Structures are given as C-alpha cells and as structure tokens.
Amino acid sequence: MRYFIQFSYFGKAYHGWQNQPNAITVQEVLEKALSTLLRKKIDVVGAGRTDAGVHAKEMFAHFDFDTIEDSKELTFKLNAFLPEDIAVQNIQSVQVEAHARFDAEERTYEYWVVKEKNPFYADFAHFVKLPLDIDAMNKSAQFLLEHKDFECFSKSNTDVRTFNCDVKHAMWEQKEDRLVFTIAADRFLRNMVRAVVGTLLNVGTGKMQPEEINIIIESKDRGKAGVSVPAKGLYLTKVSYPKKIFNEQK
CATH class of the missing domain: 3.30.70.660 (Pseudouridine synthase I, catalytic domain, C-terminal subdomain)
Structure with a gap:
C-alpha cells in the first residue's frame, strides 16, 4: 500500500530535504526512523526539494509498505524517535498511483x-x-x-x-x-x-x-x-x- 506522511521541520541543522552523500538531510533522518520502526528499508519521496536551511511548516512525502494497522500509533512512535526539529502530523493511506511530488497541485x-x-x-x-x-x-x-x-x-x-x-x-x-x-x-x-x-x-x-x-x-x-x-x-x-x-x- 502507499501512504502519505505529513510533517514539518526546522531546517537549520539540515542540508535541505533531499539525500546527499556527505551531508545530513531531512529525508535521510525520516527514512532511517521509518525503516527502524517498520523493520524494513523504507524510501520516501518528497513533495519537492527545499534548500539547506529552509524550513517547512507543511511537507508531504509518500512511501510504500504492506499494511499499517494503526497510523496514529506509528505517528506517535515516529515523533518519539525523531529529533525535536522534525515533527509528524499525520500518516494516511492513498491511492496506489498517488505521488507526493507529481500530484501536488x-x-x-x-x-x-x-x-x-x-x-x-x-x-x-x-x-x-x-x-x-x-x-x-x-x-x-x-x-x-x-x-x-x-x-x-x-x-x-x-x-x-x-x-x-x-x-x-x-x-x-x-x-x-x-x-x-x-x-x-x-x-x-x-x-x-x-x-x-x-x-x-x-x-x-x-x-x-x-x-x-x-x-x-x-x-x-x-x-x-x-x-x-x-x-x-x-x-x-x-x-x-x-x-x-x-x-x-x-
């Protein structure tokens, strides 16, 4: 199944959203947290890039996983696991073909x-x-x-x-x-x-x-x-x- 995750972050500590080989990014931190909690390698696709130091009050990304029984519980666990400058507001199932970047209007x-x-x-x-x-x-x-x-x-x-x-x-x-x-x-x-x-x-x-x-x-x-x-x-x-x-x- 495909899921949309809604989250926010304060960007000072990060070199933007997108993964980079030699710098910490929001995508890297979020993927590691999801992979740890779901016990499976999770790749997330964001709604777009933000540059180093830019903040997001509302950001979306999608990821694929078999079934999440309780999205509210996963949201709670993610927020406990993530650093204080990243917060998850919601996780919701979407249509299989939905895309966080390309479907954004x-x-x-x-x-x-x-x-x-x-x-x-x-x-x-x-x-x-x-x-x-x-x-x-x-x-x-x-x-x-x-x-x-x-x-x-x-x-x-x-x-x-x-x-x-x-x-x-x-x-x-x-x-x-x-x-x-x-x-x-x-x-x-x-x-x-x-x-x-x-x-x-x-x-x-x-x-x-x-x-x-x-x-x-x-x-x-x-x-x-x-x-x-x-x-x-x-x-x-x-x-x-x-x-x-x-x-x-x-």
Missing part, C-alpha cells in the same frame, strides 16, 4: 523579514535595516502573475526541462513584528523564491522601480535579478493535493 511559501534587530528571530527571519516601501514591493510582486518563464530567478546549472511556473498569488503583509511575503504557484524552480524576494527588496529600498521586474523576467538572466536572501527566512507552508488521491480514513 499548488505549493505556498512564506518569507519572513524583520526591520529591527531581534535576537529571537536570528534563526527565523532576515533582518533588513533599510526602510522598505511595501506598496512598491506589492506593485512589483503583481507583475509575477503576468509571466510564466522565470529562468531569471532559477539557480544556475539546474536540470529542469522547463522554467515555466504558474504563479497564482504574491503579496507582502505586515504581520505583527514581521513582514511576510507569501507566494503560491503550481511549482517553483530551485532558489526561485529567495531570488524573487531579493529582487523585490531592491524595489522596496528604492534601488529599482516596480516595473523593472518585467525587464528582468524577460531577460531570462539570473545576473540581472537580485541576490538570493538567506534560507533561514523561508518556509514551505502548504502543499495542496486533489482529494481523490486520499483513501477514506476509518
């Missing part, structure tokens, strides 16, 4: 910025000391919805077949003591959100005008976009799937 990220130095946000948000024009940043962000090809925001030497993404939402909001950028799309390129945020911050600080983002996108040149902001401020917050892939829970 939409992904949502947040990026957190603080405008005053705050030691309690040192590992959670990016500190920007310059004044920011939020209206100008939001005007620029809306242009993202008018484009499809985002090669200018992609990490160099990536192996993707297409740079097209359908951005459905992009907005900055002041939430208590943090400035939060929320962006949703069907897919994202490697490093895309951090490069988008770096470019929008250039608008906010007056280094460029909102309309200039159109020129950058059309250029397809990573060198023309802003620098990538630090990973510590980035959170994967939601992954959406069609309801039909989930089996009814007993």
Whole structure:
C-alpha cells in the first residue's frame, strides 16, 4: 500500500530535504526512523526539494509498505524517535498511483523579514535595516502573475526541462513584528523564491522601480535579478493535493 506522511521541520541543522552523500538531510533522518520502526528499508519521496536551511511548516512525502494497522500509533512512535526539529502530523493511506511530488497541485511559501534587530528571530527571519516601501514591493510582486518563464530567478546549472511556473498569488503583509511575503504557484524552480524576494527588496529600498521586474523576467538572466536572501527566512507552508488521491480514513 502507499501512504502519505505529513510533517514539518526546522531546517537549520539540515542540508535541505533531499539525500546527499556527505551531508545530513531531512529525508535521510525520516527514512532511517521509518525503516527502524517498520523493520524494513523504507524510501520516501518528497513533495519537492527545499534548500539547506529552509524550513517547512507543511511537507508531504509518500512511501510504500504492506499494511499499517494503526497510523496514529506509528505517528506517535515516529515523533518519539525523531529529533525535536522534525515533527509528524499525520500518516494516511492513498491511492496506489498517488505521488507526493507529481500530484501536488499548488505549493505556498512564506518569507519572513524583520526591520529591527531581534535576537529571537536570528534563526527565523532576515533582518533588513533599510526602510522598505511595501506598496512598491506589492506593485512589483503583481507583475509575477503576468509571466510564466522565470529562468531569471532559477539557480544556475539546474536540470529542469522547463522554467515555466504558474504563479497564482504574491503579496507582502505586515504581520505583527514581521513582514511576510507569501507566494503560491503550481511549482517553483530551485532558489526561485529567495531570488524573487531579493529582487523585490531592491524595489522596496528604492534601488529599482516596480516595473523593472518585467525587464528582468524577460531577460531570462539570473545576473540581472537580485541576490538570493538567506534560507533561514523561508518556509514551505502548504502543499495542496486533489482529494481523490486520499483513501477514506476509518
């Protein structure tokens, strides 16, 4: 049978989600925990990659196993076994052909910025000391919805077949003591959100005008976009799937 596992993690200690030969990753830790508890080698397939240091409030992965009699008990045992920076919320059976990556319809990220130095946000948000024009940043962000090809925001030497993404939402909001950028799309390129945020911050600080983002996108040149902001401020917050892939829970 195939199962979806819903979990979250604080990414500071990990070199991203995906397994790497010489670095600890979230996937490696989760696979080891599941393999130990289920007494069988378990491979998990995630909804997507997150870079080193990036966090996930909601992440999904799928794995195959004969039968799990009590998913709530397995969830409890996993949380006792996993380190404190990874937490499992749910394990649910799905259709055999369901795929955590390819069946995801939409992904949502947040990026957190603080405008005053705050030691309690040192590992959670990016500190920007310059004044920011939020209206100008939001005007620029809306242009993202008018484009499809985002090669200018992609990490160099990536192996993707297409740079097209359908951005459905992009907005900055002041939430208590943090400035939060929320962006949703069907897919994202490697490093895309951090490069988008770096470019929008250039608008906010007056280094460029909102309309200039159109020129950058059309250029397809990573060198023309802003620098990538630090990973510590980035959170994967939601992954959406069609309801039909989930089996009814007993």
